[in-house]
Amino acid sequence: MTIIEFRDVYFRYNEEQNWVLRNISFSVNAGDSIAIIGHNGSGKSTVAKLINGLLVPQAGDILIDGERVTEQNIWEVRQKAGMVFQNPENQFVGTTVRDDIAFGLENRGIPREEMIKRIERSLNEVGMQDFALHEAHYLSGGQKQRVAIASVMAIQPEVLILDEATSMLDPVGRNEIIKTIQHLKDERNITFLTITHDLSEVTLADRTLVLKEGKLVTDTTPRELFAQVNDWESLGLTEPFTTKIANELEKYGYKFSSHPLNHEELMNELWTYNLKK
């Protein structure tokens, strides 16, 4: 079943601008997980905001769950498609974790008893049940993003959009989020749309959409995509750091027993390097 469909969508923020999105068409099946990649300014966030009606296209149609997004059904659409933004600090509305999750429920007039149940459930899902009464200020970035995910999940959406939700976090926070999302994928049958510059997140998706200057240029699986890539930067991705360092070091005559795949392997190779000689 198709949950999101774009039909020949054109969009720009104002008349003087060139088209930010040009002739975008794609469709997403319910339950899929999609990664959207592309370099800065290629229009990824714009696509995300079009999906839940924060922006309206100048031409073309967007269908969510078979229904065209219009001014009239915008609130139902936002109920179906929840969104987590980049900056953990700037999407925390409530004073405490509990209040923040309640915010979206209050907006929709959910009765209090139901609210309490949903808050508890969604906090459990993201592993933040012990923090219900904590204030935003005392949470780490990763914890705040987990709360943001819980806030969206409490609304019981069909689509969860993550717009660079991990890009402002440290590696620990990023892992927390990736784990949380993996857990959610197992628990609920939700469609995931991840906008990212992070390779490991791309590999977790079923499908990758590549945007380039407002056009959809590639639509394949991550594996196929990586097989073709030789210019990582044009995709807004960085070649894995360890690969880069290892390649540079080999130029200076270092020889690794096996090519290091992550930081830890590289570190082990390096600190034992002289011992082995």
Next chain:
Amino acid sequence: MKSWLVIGQYVPGHSVLHRLDPRTKLLMIFTYVIIVFFANNTLSYGLLAIFAIWTIFLSKLSLTYILKGITPIWFFIIFSFLIHLFFTNDGDIIWQLSGLKIYSGGLVKGLTISLRFLLLIMVTSLLTLTTSPMEITDALENLLSPLQKWKFPVHELALMLSISLRFIPTLMDELDKISKAQASRGVDLRTGSLKSRMYAVIPLLVPLFISAFRRAEDLAMAMEARGYRGGEGRTKLRQLSYSWLDFQAVVIYIFIMIIFFMLRN
């Protein structure tokens, strides 16, 4: 933030005062603030002072902690005492030193004004010390809600208040970062004339404002994405409820007020 400064701080606890409904506290403090201006003799002032000290006792906070915590206010209290002491020419001269005359009227006026001031500050800081900002916002929203009939934006006001409170620590952190960043670029905030130090504040405020606006824009977007569309049809997670304790407190309070008006002359 200086931790000894009690103005505007909240100290969590389970005292009687903490457990009172914030609306009860708000109304009591509000009437107290007005009533202070009706005291006109030693007895009525005495009663108000005893009441203030008694409530501090009930809050399980120490009196010295509060008195120390309002240090900046002491400056104003002493200042206004001295002004009235030296510049009032009522009553008998009680002390004289080469042209500097102190009248009894001045002493009385100085004492009453500064006592009034002290009582007001003590009682209002007791409110914020025992009531979380969130509770105060809820109480305000609840108490003002009848004004909605006349299109007064009560919900919006309460939301604005709670969001501002929520962002105070964030912006404080940011200010700290900006001032370090600017100091590393040579902006000097600690030395120099008052004027040059005032100018040095500008490179702190400009980035702070720019970032605050950016945050506001992000927040508005996030709120909209989460289905916010004004106060209409909203339910509330946090609820206020009066208890037996509130009833008791109000009865005692009214009783004290009656005694107060009997003590006045």
